[in-house]
Amino acid sequence: MTDEGPIDPPARPGWTVLGGLALTFFALGVTVNVLMLERIGSAPRTVVAALVVNAATSELAFVAVRDAGGSLVAALVAGWIVASRFGLLAVSLGARLRVGTAHRAAAGLQSFDPNVTLAVQQPDPSSVVRVFWTVTLAMHAGWWSGTFVGVFLGNVIGDSQRLGLDVVFPAALLAIIGNLLRSRPGALAAAVGGGLCLVMLPWAPAGLPIVVSLVGAFVALAVTPTPAVPGVAR
Secondary structure (H helix, E strand, C coil): CCCCCCCCCCCCCCHHHHHHHHHHHHHHHHHHHHHHHHHHCCHHHHHHHHHHHCCHHHHHHHHHHHHCCCCHHHHHHHHHHHHHHHHHHHHHHHCCCCCCHHHHHHHHHCCCHHHHHHHCCCCCHHHHHHHHHHHHHHHHHHHHHHHHHHHHCHHHHCCCCCCCHHHHHHHHHHHHHCCHHHCHHHHHHHHHHHHHHHHHCCCCCCCHHHHHCCHHHHHHHHHCCCCCCCCCCC
């Protein structure tokens, strides 16, 4: 076994990374809330939806199913399915947090793709906490500034479909799952779920194919062995 020397720990995100994240979430906040304002028709309700749901992809999934003629229940379930990944992210983060119960609960409610991904790569518990909340603040700064611009200047932006904003939902989902598709479980889940959607689209009620596609995730979990975690007894 050769000694390749110590591996440098991942660098903490600098101002360039944080600024890029804030700008990304600003653009997402503007786009999502212009679309939501068009559908809801009320600025206060749109802001409340952004606060309560606090997830762009879940809001867009809801809107996509409703726009396709799906029922309220189907739209809500579609939004829940998209948001279910946040629970898995919270579990991943929880394994690295060395904090109290209240702190852990607050972090679990703020577990998203960028902040968890950057935090769990840090070498020590204090860095995990620091990076997680720093990235979270950058994300929220972008999301909320974009939300208020989208809500209160939405009439200036104009028709969202004319600007092509209606493609944000599929584009955002592809950006999120892009790396997952390179793994065997991710590819299998996508193939099964996507196949079920294609088969059901011609005859199933709107929204139901998205709900049924969740079967793909269960199939991937069932046939994929759980990898061993270093340092954890089995």
